[in-house]
Amino acid sequence: MLTSLQNPLVKQIRKLHASKQRREQGVFLIEGTHLxxxxxxxxxxxxxxxFTPEWQLQHQQLWQQTIQRAERAEIVSPEVLKAIATTVQPDGVVATARRNYRQREVLFTGLGLALETVQDPGNLGTIIRTAAAAGASGLWLSEDSVDLDNPKVLRASAGQWFRLPMAVSAELKVAVRECQQAGMQVVATLPTAELTYWEVDWRRPSLILLGNEGAGLSAELAAMADLQVRIPLCLGVESLNVAIAAALMLYEAQRQKSCVRS
Incomplete structure (x- = not known):
C-alpha cells in the first residue's frame, strides 16, 4: 500500500492537477467510480x-475490469487518495490515461458542434453531456478553449466525455470549412440575426457554431456561417449561458428529426 505523499508515483499524479503538466506528460486524470x-x-x-482498500471491497467487479485494463494498479491510503484527487471528497479511486483525444475521429455527418474559446469547464462538460444525449456526431474545440481533459470538464460531462467523438483544432476555421465541403450547413448564433433557431431546417447535416461566454463568436468565424440565428430573449436579458444555447438547438434538431420519423 502506498502511504507516503513523497512517493514518486504520487508526486507524478499530483502534478496532473495542472494543465501544463497534463500537456507535458500527455496524461490526464479519471476521478471517481462513475467516470x-x-x-x-x-x-x-x-x-x-x-484505489483504497475500502473501494476495492465495495467494487469488486469494477476493480477486476480496471486492473485488466491498467498498466499499473496500486492500493493507496485514504490520505494519498485525497492528495492525488482534485475533488474535496474523492470516492476511493483515481486513474490516469493517455491524452489522445486529438486523434479521436470526429464525423462530418449528422449534427456537430464547433466551440470557439469556451473557457468554463462546467459549460464545456455540460455541452459534451448534452451533445451525446441529443445524438450529435461530434465536437470540435478551439485550442484556446479550456482543456478538454480538465477534471471539471470530465465530471460535468457525467461520463459522456468517453462516448462523444471530439477533437481540438489549432485552426477552427479550417475544421469548419472542411465540414462545409462535406455538405454540412454551418449555423452561427448571433443576437442580431433575423432567423430564430427553430426556423432552421435541422434535418440537414448541420454544424452549430458557439462562442466565448462573454465575447461570443469571433467576426471571422461568424462570417463563415451559412445561416445566422438568434435565440429570442425577453427585454432586459442580454444572453443565455452557452451550454443552454447549445441544448436548445441540439434538441430542436432532434425534435425536427423525430417529427420526420413519426
Missing part, C-alpha cells in the same frame, strides 16, 4: 489506477 465505469465501458486504455 471509471464509463471509461471501462468503452475500453478506454488506462495507465495507472489507484
Amino acid at each position: 471509471l465505469e464509463e471509461a471501462c465501458a468503452v475500453d478506454y486504455p488506462l495507465i495507472t489506477v489507484c
